[in-house]
Every structure is written in C-alpha cells, then in structure tokens.
C-alpha cells in the first residue's frame with residue numbers, strides 16, 4: 001500500500017507531494033516546526049493526512065522538550081499545539097488531532113516526563129494506524145454504492161496520499177474494484193494546485209485502476225455523454241447539516257451531477273464531521289497565494305498585477321449529496337439526524 005508519511009526515530013518522513021508525479025522524494029522533518037511547514041506548504045496535504053501529520057509533529061515537538069517540570073512541559077506543549085493549529089484553517093481533522101493529543105496529555109500528565117513523551121508518541125502512532133483502518137472500513141461501507149460497471153468521477157485527491165494510506169473517496173473506489181466492480185475513474189485535474197492530475201492519476205495508475213484525466217471544465221460534457229455513473233469526493237469539513245467543504249470546484253461538480261441525474265457521494269472519516277458547526281456558512285475557507293492561479297509550474301500565465309481570487313475550498317450544500325460514507329456507516333438525508341445517530345453509535349451499518 002502506498003504510504004504518505006512515516007514516523008522514524010529521527011523525525012517524520014513525508015513523500016513530497018509538491019514534487020509528484022515527476023519525482024518521488026521523501027523529506028525528513030526533524031522537528032515540529034518543519035512538520036508545521038510541511039503542512040503549510042502542502043508537502044503533505046489532504047484532511048486526514050494533515051491530522052496524522054499534526055499528531056506526529058506534536059509528539060516530535062513534545063519529545064524534544066528540554067524541561068524538568070510539568071509546568072514547563074505544559075507551556076512548551078501548548079506552544080507546539082498552537083503552532084500546529086495555525087497551519088491550515090479548513091480541514092477540521094487538524095483540530096481534531098490536536099484536541100486528541102491535548103486530551104492524551106491531560107490523561108497522562110501525572111506521569112514522569114519521559115513516560116509522558118512516550119505516551120504522546122504512542123498516541124500519534126495510534127492515530128496513524130487508526131486512519132488506515134478507518135479508510136478500509138469506509139471502503140467496505142461505500143463499495144456497494146459504486147456502480148457494478150462504469151465511470152466514477154472524482155475531484156482533487158482523496159486517496160492514499162490524502163490520508164495515512166488507502167484513501168477516503170479513492171478507498172471506496174479501491175474497495176469496489178477489489179470486490180470485482182469494473183470501474184473506470186475520471187479524475188478532474190483540479191485547478192489551481194492540480195491534485196487530480198499530479199496525485200490522483202498517479203496513485204491510481206500505480207494501482208492499475210483505470211483512470212482518465214480530464215480538465216475541470218470537461219466534467220459537464222463527459223457527464224452529458226453518459227460516461228459517469230457516480231461521483232465520489234472526499235471532504236475537509238462536514239457541518240452538522242451535511243454541508244460539505246471540499247476542494248474548490250466540488251460545488252460545480254455537484255450541480256453538474258444533479259443536472260445529469262448522477263448520484264454524488266462524499267467519503268470521509270468521522271473526524272471530518274464537525275457537529276459543532278451548524279451549516280456550511282460557519283466553515284472557514286482558506287485563501288491561498290494568487291501565484292497558484294497566475295503561474296503554472298513557475299511560468300507566468302496571467303497579466304502582471306491581475307486581480308485574483310484563490311479560495312482553496314468551496315461548500316457543497318447537503319441537498320446535492322446522496323450519501324455521506326463514514327467508517328461508522330452511511331448517512332443519508334436528513335443529515336442533521338443521520339450524522340447525530342452515527343455520532344451516538346445508534347445507526348445500523350448500510
């Protein structure tokens with residue numbers, strides 16, 4: 001299975017996603033500041049992978065704290081968590097992972113400092129292992145929703161590279177293919193950062209899953225030709241009512257899918273669901289550098305000084321989403337009720 005990040009004694013290793021698909025390079029982040037920088041610069045990206053990276057970065061920073069008292073440890077630990085929390089604003093998995101590391105710290109804070117450090121490393125490693133297991137469970141829950149044969153369109157990269165491994169939306173596709181379904185993936189290239197062409201096409205080709213790359217503005221025409229039987233995407237944050245923040249362009253895909261009568265699915269771990277945010281209007285949307293739009297592979301493609309907008313995410317209203325696939329089960333409308341049931345563990349698996 002394709003790996004995205006690894007814990008080692010000398011730091012956290014990341015496959016550098018800014019270099020793919022041309023170069024397959026692993027970078028070592030020896031301290032928490034460099035892990036935070038890897039998240040900020042998208043060496044590692046994708047909501048679940050950001051959460052795992054943050055947990056490992058916090059464990060790394062805590063391990064390096066040179067302190068003798070628990071109050072000094074607490075101060076240093078708080079500072080590390082703050083730096084990690086300022087890397088990217090939209091993916092709620094980041095804040096989920098920080099909260100989980102903080103909670104673990106509180107649970108073990110009466111232990112000797114070396115044991116606290118080990119406990120935090122163990123927690124980060126548990127988050128890593130759980131993410132892969134979660135993706136596999138999502139695959140099992142979501143595979144029956146995929147067509148037995150036909151085209152499935154996806155946007156951005158919600159694959160192994162966006163997680164600790166296996167993927168969310170691509171995990172569901174992988175599970176469907178493993179179950180014998182004849183799926184052909186259509187990958188939107190995903191302007192401006194090109195996660196679809198650089199990452200999704202690359203990782204599916206590595207797995208020998210048939211994939212055709214299209215530019216974002218082709219999706220409507222390809223749907224009109226009858227080539228798409230389902231759409232599946234990941235998510236960066238899902239509000240309590242099911243409104244879903246995902247990579248910019250997802251909203252347009254959702255409207256196109258509705259127009260063509262194609263079901264649209266969202267696959268995300270429960271850590272992506274933010275029940276404290278009532279609807280999509282409360283989700284913070286990251287704005288990224290204008291050069292991502294004005295330049296392509298370092299080459300200027302827009303007039304100097306041109307005004308640019310570059311929101312990294314959009315919100316797809318829940319009414320466009322047929323189902324939200326999680327490791328706990330599949331939620332359908334009304335999402336306010338179904339997500340609460342999954343949270344309480346009272347819903348049966350589909």
Ligand code: MRU
Pocket residue numbers: 045046047048155156157158159162163168169195233234235236246247248312
């Ligand atoms: O900006 P990114 O690349 O971190 O955004 C990631 C996405 O939006 C993914 O497509 C996604 O669905 C969430 S991660 C599984």
